[in-house]
Amino acid sequence: MSSTRKLRILVAKPGLDGHDRGAKIVARALRDAGFEVIYTGLHQTPEMIAAAAIQEDVDAVGMSIMSGAHMVLMPAVVDLLRARGGEGIAVFGGGIIPDDDMEALRAKGVKGLFTPGTPLAEIVDWINANVTPRQ
């Protein structure tokens, strides 16, 4: 029956920056790759993102941050998900993220990280390889 299990992915824009061009393009690309994308819009707090992820029972949460606040906001989402029983939810992110920050974020549980200019296909491939429907 795996054919009817569709991946559900939350695409969120945490923080105060309004650059949602990337997030929207990714949302469209994920739809076109056959995923169900829940888009929550701009200016989300980590609490809002975690609550939506749990209610929507998603398999993954993707976040885009262009303001440099990734080191605070991305781990905050990971922690909140864990605290609410969503530890199985894969977390990935994109934005202007320097290399050494990437290391630190991976260590904190943000598994996939993409910089501007990453081909959409690469993100889709990453999801197919790393995200499975939660049981």
Add this chain to the structure above:
Amino acid sequence: MAGEKDDLESIAARREEWEEKECRESFGRIPARLPRFSTVSDMEVKALATPADVPNMDYERDLGFPGCYPYTRGAQASMYRGRLWTMRQFAGFGTARDTNGRYKYLLSQGQTGLSVAFHYPTLMGYDSDHPRARGEVGKCGVAIDSLADMEVLFDGIPFDKVTTSMTINGPAAILLAMYIAVAEKQGIGQDAIGGTIQNDILKEYIAQKSWIFPPRPSMRLIVDTIAYCTEHVPRWNTISVSGYHIREAGSTAVQELAFTLADGIGYVQAAADAGLDVDAFAPRLSFFFNAHVDFFEEVAKYRAARRIWARVMKERFGAKRPDSLRLRFHTQTAGCTLTAQQPMNNVVRTTIEALAAVMGGTQSLHTNSMDETLALPSEQAVTVALRTQQIIAEESGVPNTMDPLGGSFFVEWLTGRMEADALEYIRKIDDMGGIIPAVEQGYPQREIADAAYHYQQQLEKAEKVVVGVNKYVMEGKIDIPILKIGEEVEAEQRRRLAALRAGRDGAEAARCLEAVERAARGTENMMPYFIRAVKAYCTLGEIIGVLRRVFGEYKDPGMF
């Protein structure tokens, strides 16, 4: 100018023959590289333009002279022979003290104007100690919470010699109030200061999305600043109607042109509806465009912008003063064309873009630093960016002749084409009842999102090339030094805020906030209330907080 009708016919006929004969032969040997040639905005372009492509162009009517209606060839008669464009690098990071150091450095290196980048909490009207500011403090701009920070930011910078542009929208009126207050402390009256606030909320809804209030109260604040400055701060540019962010959000060049001018029309209409005289305020409206990498498309865009605006102001709004008709603009090279891969290539992109802005007759220019897709610009990178402008100004010879591309068949054709396409958009927006209803329906937002997705797909199919990204890719990274802002800035701002709140006259601050609230509920001009409040060291977050209560908040309509 294109010649007699008979000439045009014979040129058109000869062109057809040329395609049949010479072209066919030549392409028979060397096939075309691409099935279709188009600009970065995917507008198809001709292989060759001739006088027959601009058959109806009338020199006096459509081009004229620099400084003369319809201003196609330039905003002033003297252009760069009189004064070069203002070299104005957008800068701000960390605390006010950090940024003050950068400003002094830039001025010492020959920069001629200041441009303030605020961090996101300021742009969104939150103090640095608000929970929403977590992780954002000082990151993408300078942290300004109150007049105390502004005093440090401009410490030792003479407001009578330097003009300042502030990229601020939702809270623009309050930052202007702070600037006026700092000037006063420097002993300079508000009638003597010069500068710009962006104050363009419509493009926030459309593209940049640093909004606070819903459209209607936002428009009221904008009209208040226009009215106040027209009377008291005559050298201040009250709105910088911005296409830059529209383009960065992924629009085409025509969309940037059309939506920006439609926004401009919206502001003029709003101010006129409020009873202001068009010729009193229109001269202080300025524009802000992107300089993308498709050279001719950009030059044509600036020229078309001037022509459309002059005609709109004259024909639609009945403006009479030349200053009301002439579109002046600032330009920034396109951040979205910079690549994290092989970052040095960004210097070259920026040079091409800056050249387009100068050829298009810009009044001021910011050139991006090569490292801006990686982090905030380092001092080294920002110096190269400034030098790029100086080389164009002093070495290239480009500024010696006005509108040097004017009369090029291709550029004139492209200018006309962009004008026509933009006017078509503006007509659609008019049909929707103007830009505010159009924005509420998400029309420009959707057009931009579609264009952005279309371009991304072209990139992925390699129909469009970005060097170093989808062609000429290099393994391994090229490192350049980058500037990082630590979390200690947030701690520092929190300390400053706590000290400020403890040290000020609390009763006066509370009275000022109450007065702001009363004014917001009424219809008076709010500027005097803001000036009084900032002088009492009410923080930005406190003042905006009061306004949020009265005006409500705008929410992302999330258009796809």
Add this chain to the structure above:
Amino acid sequence: MRDIDDGMPGAVDALKALYPRTGRAHVVGVTGAPGTGKSTICDRLIGSFRAEGKKVGVVAVDPSSPYSGGAILGDRIRMQEHATDPGVFIRSMATRGHLGGLSASTGDVVRVMDAMGMDVVIVETVGVGQDEIEVARTAHTTVVVLVPGMGDDVQAIKAGLLEIADCFAVNKSDRDGADKVVRELQVMLDMRPRREGDWEPPVVKTAAIHGEGIGDLRGALDRHAEWAAGSGRSGQVLTDRRKSELGEIMRGMIAKAVERRIEAYPGGIDGLANDVRAAGKDPYTAAEEILKGAMDGLKESGGR
């Protein structure tokens, strides 16, 4: 909920277990053409129910892309205000090819929310602008949303839509033309044949984005709920609902069993089609065989 949506075995057991706890929530359907403001109205309704301390569930359905099978579910964006309110539970769903404005499992998800103790469950349909009749079978009270300035579509609203509406919201009344829509609707409603004691669908003007008219809409919803409970019709309404619920569940089970059977066939539907052609069979016979297999499977699994 996820298992229900994905039609996982085991979901049926869960539904059986929670069924006795259902039947308490007031289920409100919100339907109307795309972009009429359904989600914005939902957002405001949530606020109004929450002000009274009622727990609110929302099931918001958006279309799946017919090309990729994927979807962008964006209704939630308009309900951000309530994102972190523990008394609100919002679930977005994709139609996954199901016609009629809902997804195949919407009814089941509504029942889960009901069993979770929600006082109100709001169902927002896909805005296809026609044939969203199905929502009326799921909801106790159906709101049909219209807006001014859509041409002369008041005339063009499908008779079906008129049939299912327990209440009309003429939204975006901050724009010109709302009064005209209200008038025209009223005329159409007056022309309908009526029986004594029939519910008269009220027409409410709203400007959801500014929160205007929401109190009136709430009033209409509550009145309708009261009427349904007290009109003596409620018995009939309940029987009708049970009937359609039963039909819906049976259809769902059969469809799933057939799907599963086809999937189990070597090569899936393509393999089946090839074999049918190779064996020179007619499609009716082949279909009967599959159905029989599906029924056997259903018997073994007990409907799961």
